[in-house]
Amino acid sequence: xxxxxxxxxxxxxxxxxxxxxxxxxxxxxxxxxxxxxxxxxxxxxxxxxxxxxxxxxxxxxxxxxxxxxxxxxxxxxxxxxxxxxxxxxxxxxxxxxxxxxxxxxxx
Numbered sequence: 001x002x003x004x005x006x007x008x009x010x011x012x013x014x015x016x017x018x019x020x021x022x023x024x025x026x027x028x029x030x031x032x033x034x035x036x037x038x039x040x041x042x043x044x045x046x047x048x049x050x051x052x053x054x055x056x057x058x059x060x061x062x063x064x065x066x067x068x069x070x071x072x073x074x075x076x077x078x079x080x081x082x083x084x085x086x087x088x089x090x091x092x093x094x095x096x097x098x099x100x101x102x103x104x105x106x107x
Contacts, residue, residue: 011033035052046070047068049066065094068099070082
């Protein structure tokens, strides 16, 4: 999936999600970029995996592994219309799991 608008919006939305977390340790965490590497079809859509460049605070960046689950209805429509339904961050394993669903378009 090489849709730059999708990945830019996802990074922006994940940062917003993290800023809204009650746990202050998540509010220092941000996403610079998602670099998709592989996609696997599932019964519900596609699971895309790759590297997410993440930051913690103003200077430190680390690569995390990510998986984004994209439902069929988003694959076959405008990909700027989605919202994060669930976000799991594991700092110890350096992984992100994102589940998205339909949402309002950008802008």
